[in-house]
Each structure stands twice: as C-alpha cells, then as structure tokens.
Amino acid sequence: MIHSLFLINNGGDLFLEKHWKSVISRSVCDYFFEAREKAVEPDNVPPVIRTPHHYLINIYREKIFFVSVIQTEVPPLFVIEFLHRIAETFQDYFGECSETIIKDNVVIVYELLEEMLDNGFPLATESNILKELIRPPTILRSMVNTITGSSNVGETLPTGQLSTIPWRRAGVKYTNNEAYFDVVEEIDAILDKSGTTVFAEIQGVIDACVKMSGMPDLTLSFMNPRLLDDVSFHPCVRYKRWESERVISFIPPDGNFQLMSYHISAQNLVAIPVYVKQNISFFETGSSGRLDITVGPKQTMGKTVECLVVTVHMPKVVLSANLNATQGTYNYDPVTKILLWDIGKLNPQKLPNLKGSLSLQSGAPKPEENPSLNIDLKIQQLAISGLKVNRLDMYGEKYKPFKGVKYVTKAGKFQVRT
C-alpha cells in the first residue's frame, strides 16, 4: 500500500527515507521537486502528484513534507490520514515534529516506522500500544540509560494486544483513580468589513485523560445534548446508546485520548466573542498609509478574553510601520510582511488600540488588495456553544474516582476582512 516514505525539509533536502518493500530510488522525488518549484509557496504543493509509474501523496506539516510513494490504487483519504498519524506519533514521542528533532532521534524514528507499517500495511498505530513497544525518550530515562546501559525498548509484548477490547490493556492499576475531561472549542469565522458574520462555526473536541484501575464502564451525559448535531466518537463509544438516549457510554482506553469531536454550524448558535474596529487605508500620493485597530469584547458570557493576538498580512509594498499600541506590544516583520500585535488580556474598561502610520515603497502604486486580520484568543472556563457536562457515572468497579471537567474556547481560523 505505502511503498516508501521520504521526509523532505522546506529547503528541498531529503533527510530521511524508509522503504517497506523494494527500495525505490530517490530520483522519484524529482517529480515532487518539480511540483514544489511550480507551486512557489510550500503551502501550494498539490497533495497528490502523478508520475509515470507511481503516485506521490504528500502532506506538509511543521515545515516538513511527508512524501509517500504509492504503486497501487489506494483510497487517498486513507493515506493522507495515515501520514498525519505518523506526524502525530512523532509529535507525541518527541514533543514536537521538526527536522532537528527527527534527526536527533533518528533511531527511534526508524523503530517507529518499522512498527507502524509492515510490507506497506498499517500495523500498530495506537499511541498506547506503540509506547509499550518502544518507550518514548525522556531526559530522566536517557540519563538512567546512560548509566545502566539499558535501552528504550520494552522487553515484553504489550498486553493490550491480547485484551478483548483492543483499545484497553488488561490489569491496569492506579492508586489514585481519576478522570479528567477537557471540552475545547475552536471558533472558525469570517467577519466582513462591517463586522457582520460571513461564516461561523464551532469545531469542538472532548479530550479525556482517564487513569482508572480495572475495566471501568463510564457514562457521560450533557445538560444540552441537542446542541450537537454532527459528532464523531472514539471507537470505544457505544453509538447505539448515543442514538437512543444521547448519552456517551464507553469503556475508556488507558491514559489520554480524544473521546469525541463535534461541529456546530448553525450560525445563530455561534457567538462571536470579540469585535474589531479597523481602518487601514493607503493614500494615493506620498507612499504612506494609516492603520487604526481597536478590539473590544462582544459576547463573552462574562468571562475574560486572554492571549489575544492580532495578525495582519500586509501588502508587499509596505516597508515599515510606525505605530502606537495602548496595550501589549507590536512587531512588524518586513520580510514576511506580517504585523503581529500581542495584546494579552482584554480589558473591557480600557479597549486596546493600535494606531499609526505605514510607510510604503516609494513610487509603488497604491496596493490593490486589502490586508486581512487574523485573530487568536483564548477564553478559560467557557465553551462558547454553551455545551455543559451534566454528570459522569461509573459502573463495573467498586472505587470512587475523582472527576473533573475543564472548558476552553479558542479561536481557530478567525478572520476579519477589511
């Protein structure tokens, strides 16, 4: 299925290759480099590239291209999702997924790739099981290893492979039994010049961290389950019960996992937490412009907006910015043409404002396109959709677990047009 994998960095250097069947020459990547050249920006490289004998399916993540070589007909979504899973596994193991870190841990990377695929077919991809086959590197362990000379590999086979429930290993034991749930919602929105919503939706996930002994059977219920119309669950969730009773009933995997993800697109349900008043204009003569941005709270349900950051992609002709921020710091990068204004906490009494002049390349015509603003923010203790967990019940075990729910709202692709 997946014949070979090449990792290529932003500069076009091939720094890692792995073949699961016969070795395919690196020259196959020339087709990729050709496409890369044509696309100018690394973002624009098409995910599927056809060559006379192969298909190249690639993803671009953290400035690395994961290029897979395919020789037979495959479902494209399958390969793309699998490549993302590889990247996620690296992230999970090493904390980040960059070229340096992959090169530093090249041995573990090869071990992982070897276990994840055999003969081109996916084998073990659950993080739970992989971590028992190959232990992730930690500072402490690498120190201990240096002293004792022991290795990173589990000596026994993961028991999870023998359990009747594939996602949970048998005989789990904890002294403190606890279950935490994080409800994380991201707002994707496009606002137009006047502040009206062109498009808005919420992408939500519930991440869980369950550390409980034995085989607990959990039931999670919501105050307002009708809000969710488009959900997808971890394979452990019993779908029939959700359909009939709107409760989530499951035997959890051990440790961290994503319990469910959902999607709310009805526009009247999506509250927009901040408003932006902006005025960016360029003068016909004198090669200069003005910028004035104010951010204020809109529908925050009484919570504070934190980590507020405004990013503006300026037109190419803008050379520098001479601005004055009433709160936070700003920075204009003349190479990438990105103006970054880090505001921090939003104070409703004194609205943050960024104001000043822009200087343009002299002699250049007034830029045609208007820059657009990207907003990043975070609201603690609030799920913007109003989703609330009602209660968590446990069956099957005797002990009393400690339970906790946390809510966070973030901005996803939140964009204001000018």
Next chain:
Amino acid sequence: MPYFGSEETVKELKRALANPHVQADRLRYKNYITKVIRYMTQGLDVSALFMDMVKASATVDIVQKKLVYLYMCTYASDKPDLALLAINTLRKDCADPNPMVRGLALRNMCNFRMPGMPEYIEQPIVAGLRDKASYVRRVAVLGCAKLHSLQPNTDIDGSIVNELYALLRDPDPVVVVNCLRALEEILKDEGGVVINKPIAHHLLNRMKDLDSWAQSEVLTFLLRYRPRSDDELFDILSLLDAFLQSAHAHVSVATLRLFLNLAAAHPAVQADALLHTSAPLLATCGSASRELRFAGLCHVQQVMRSQPGLFGTHYKRFFCGYSEPSYIKFRKMEILVELVNDENVALVLEELRSYCTDVSPELAQAAIAAIGRIARTYSEKCLDILTGLLALKQDHITSAVIQTFRDLVWFCPQSTAAVCQTVEACVDNPQDSEGKQALLWLLGEHGEQISSAPYVMEGYIDGLKTELSSAVKMELLSTSVKMFLCRPAETQDMLGRLLHYCIEEESDMCVRDRALLYYRLLQRGVEETRKAVTGPKSDPSMSVLTGRQEEPISLWASTFNTLGPLSGRDLCLQTDIISASEQPSSSAEEELLPGSKDVTLSSPNDTEEEISLSLGPPLSHETFEKMWLDLEILHRQTLGFPRPKTAADTLQAALQLVKIQTLAFTPGDTVPWKAYLYTRGTGTLILAELLQEDPDEPGSEGSLVVSVKQQPGNQHTIRGFVAILKSVLQTLHFDRL
C-alpha cells in the same frame, strides 16, 4: 556534508567498529552503530562495513539488533554472500523465548531482498504461522507475501494459501487483515483473494474489532462480494450503517463507496447513504489538515455530480479563507459555482468578486471564469461585476474578463448587447495572446454592434510586425474578413494592407495559407465569402441544453474514493494508468461493476462526439408511414419520466436543434400521447415513435416509451440517438418542474 570525504569517514568507522576496546564498551559500540545508520540515511555508501555490522548483530540489546537489521536489509542485495553469514543469527533469533525478538528476526529476514533467500526463510515462516504470540503470526502472515514476491515466477504454494485462508478465523484482528493483504498479493495473477459468502459474513462480524485502517481495507475487499438476495444485501447494509459516520473520514468514505456499489439497484438506499455521509464529508472539508480538506472537497464534488442539492444550504462552508493553499481555493470555487441558486446568488457573487483581486493571477482568473459560469444563469448581476473589474485596469484581470465575455456571448446570446456596450467602453486592451484572441473574436462576431471596432482592429493591424503569436494573427485575419462583410467602407483599406502583409512578408506558413485562403475566397465574390465565413451563430434556445444534468451515481461510484479524482480531470485515463502498473484488482473490479462500461457509452458527451445526426432531405408523410409499417422495431426503451409538459412548438424546436425532425404528434393533453420523429446519422435513416400511455390506466407507469426502427441497421447509432433524444427530453422535462 556526507558526500565529501566519504571514504575517510567509512575508514574511520571501520577502525572504530573493529576496535576491541569499543566492542567491550556497549554504549560506545552502539553509538558507532547509530552513526553508521545516520550516514546510511543521509545517502552515504557505508556498505563496506557489512562484515563489522554482521558481527554486531550477535547481541542481547534489542535496539542494537534493530539497527543492525535495518542496515542489513538495506545492503543485503549488494552483498549477498556476506548477508548469508547473518542468516544463522537471525534463524536462531526466530526461536528466541521473547516473542518480540522472534517477530523482529522473522520480519527482517523476510525483508532481505536477495537470491537464494527463500530456502532459508520458508521454514521459519511456516513455524511463525503457528506461533502462539499474535505478534509473530502477524509478521509471518505478511512474510508469506514477501516470500512469494522473492520468487515471482514459481508456482503458488497451495499449502500456504490454504493455511492463510484458515488463518482468516484467527482471534487476532490484525492477523485476519494481514491474511487478506497477503492473499491479495500472492493470488494477484488469479484475481486476488476470493471473498465468498462465509468469508464476507465473517469479516462483517469482525468489523467492530478492527482498527480504522483495517476497516477501510476490509470495506474495499468487500466490494468484490455480491450478495445473493435483497435480504442478504439489507442485512449487510444495516451492519455497516454505523460506519457511515465513523470518526475517521477514510472509513466513512470507504463505507459509502461500498453502499453505492452494493445498492446500485436501489437508488433510495443510495440517496439515504449519501445523506448520512454528507455530515462527515463536510467535516472533512473543514478539517485542520489542508490535505484532508482537499480530499474532502474532491469527494464532495463527485457526490454533487448526482446530488447537487445535498450541500446547497452549506454553501458558506465553501468560502475560501485567506491563507488557504490555491489548490483548495480552486476546488472551492468550482463547488460554489454549482451551488448557486436564487437565494444565495448575491452572497456567492460578492464572495467570488473579492477573490478576483487575489495576488495570484491564476486564482483571480479562475474566480473571473467562475463568475462567467454563473453569468449563464444570472447574467445581469454578473455583467455588472465583470464590468466593474475592467475598471481596475490590471492586465491579467482585463484579459480574463474579455475571455469570459467571449464564452458568455456564445452560451448566452441574450447578453450580447450588454457585452458589446462594455467592450466598447473598455479603454485598455488585453496584452496576452489569449485575451487578444478573445477580444478579436468578439469584434469580428459582433462588429456591427461595436462602433469603435474598426479602430481597435486597425491598432492591431498597425502593430502586426511586433506581434509574436501566430494564433493572434489568424484570429485577426478572420476578424478582418468578418468585419469587412458587415462594414466594408471602413475596413476595406486595412483588410487590403493586412492581406498584403500576411501574404508577402509573413514567415509563418499557417498564417500565410490562411491569408491566401481568404484572398481567394474574396476573389469569388462577396456573397460567396459571406456564405462561407458567417455561419449560423449560437442559438438562444441552446442554453436549455447546456444546463447541467444530474448524472447517475453509477457513473462515478467506481472511481469514488480512488486517486483519480484527486489528481486531475481525466478520470478514465487515471484508472488505466494505475491498472497498467501491476494493479491486480482493477480487472476484478470491472467485473464487479457490471454495466459500468455501458453507462459510459451512453453518457451525453461521448455520444455527441461520436455520432452526428443530420436532417437531410425531408420525408413525406406517406414515405414515413410506408417505411414504419415495413420495418421491424430494433430497440424499445422506457425513458423513466413522463413527457415534457412544454408547448408543442418548443418541443419541436428543441429537437430540431439536435437535428431530429418531428413528423407528427398528438395535440395537447390527449392520452395516449404519441409523436413520430426521424433523423439521419452515419449513413442510416432512423425512425422513432414516442408513446405515453394514460397514466391512470393500470399497468402503465406514466413514463415515455421510445421505439426505434432503422434502415440499414446500426446498433451503435441507435444507442447514440436514444441518448441524445433522452437528454433533450430530460432537460425539457426538468426545466418545467
């Protein structure tokens, strides 16, 4: 840098690995081995170290083993004689008490790609198939496939195949799926693994235990199983129902594909499955990964070919974000064009209008072309926007707008007057050859409505010497001649100059020939030229026919969830290529999808290209009657919808457009309703009768029935004729709804 001084590095490593002090210190030894691997991955040839590495494989440290195995697999084919030395160690490891070591050794032994290997690995593999640890069984099962690929020309080992079929009942789900994968590879030449009823039902029952990757693959394998009865079919479908909304997009899409193929005879089931999957598909279109979003969009596009209404209310999900890659933006625009309706047209156009000023010229031009497509239905609003764009005076925008105008005038002649007005007011002309050709075509075709046309053309004729593109010169010649025919006084002089230049001085043969052709034509006289040059213009009623139809699902179901739609337009070509490159299942797939070939034959595009109908000399009523009575009915088909409720002359006009003559029909709403038609195509005369029984009468479905007679017989033409007739009637029918 690895490529410089490589010999030095290799020597140094060799010295270090052979050093007994290093060998004694486990950690230092391993560090050197890691270094070797690192150089290997950077493309440096370290095969000279093979001997030393083989020695290093005799260790209890699993990580070190893994590294050495990795090294050996890479270089085994270069150093087969040395690799044989390592095999002993590996075979010993296959009997290790630790299942992890057993599996590892077996897997790597199978990965050695060198001659003579099979005799060493066959026995460990067979032993591995019966190992008590599932981890080893998984490896051994795939090992069978690798063993087979090592000796491609030998006969298939029946005992191994039987063993693999037996292992399909293994308690470990991964072993089950690996068996399918291995059998598929081994039996490639015989059409892949056979899915009979017990296997299919066994797999269906195990679906829940599999991980998502395996689910997706099993669903693909199940495509080749045909249920015996409808009851069985519905049992299968209800088992799979939950997977339509799986958390993994690839599983839900694979399930949908299976649904569409299995339920080919039950359109209602198919529609229901599409409805169920629309939410996961939309979620994929909004996923965080841009590659997944792209794949999602491609699948949405395919679904929309049959069910354009499914995503209508979600059109805002297809608005482009600022930082999205261009390949996503192109797809989104294509989808938006399809989703336009009376309610959202204003918003969609406003959105597309903002893409027209995108920094990337390709995107801007695609956005303009998209507006042009919408203009075929909502011409007024779009013309306003396009005219506004001309005011921006950007070369690439002007050129794209003019090209859009050209296409618009052809498809939607009622907009001609407005377009001509705009073109006249437009001051600056396009600079690239595509745009120039479009402008010249507009001037030539509608010169009488654009008062400044001769002056614009004169500019081009004066600048002829500096013009590089011969295509523009050819267009200029045609335009000048057309213009001369409608406004001779203004153009005669410049046409003379143009012809003179093209005949005497032009170096491009094609242009010169074209000029000579026009010159000789003009010598024959103006009337003759007019007949030859000004053919019939496009007909307003043609827009009825260009309206997009809903395609049957079977047309795209076979390529759904394959690479084809993601990598380009020409779908058939794509699948051909991939099947040419040793794809075993495609031939089997074609058998599985009966009728897919027939369907492609009758798709409207194909037929219109393949057969051309003509009217020829009219038939009298008597001749028709005589022939109708003499000939046999060659083809009879129920069209599946009632007769269009249009007025008689509209029907007649529409049929005449596709060169089908109406001889007679029953007036008004009388039942049964009949019509007699005839046409000529590829040397035969075709007679046809359309019949609609009384819909209230028992036994009739209220649907049109067409009966065709022909002289002389030619099945191919009949199929083409019926397809054309059907598409016309269908368009008229849906047009009235």
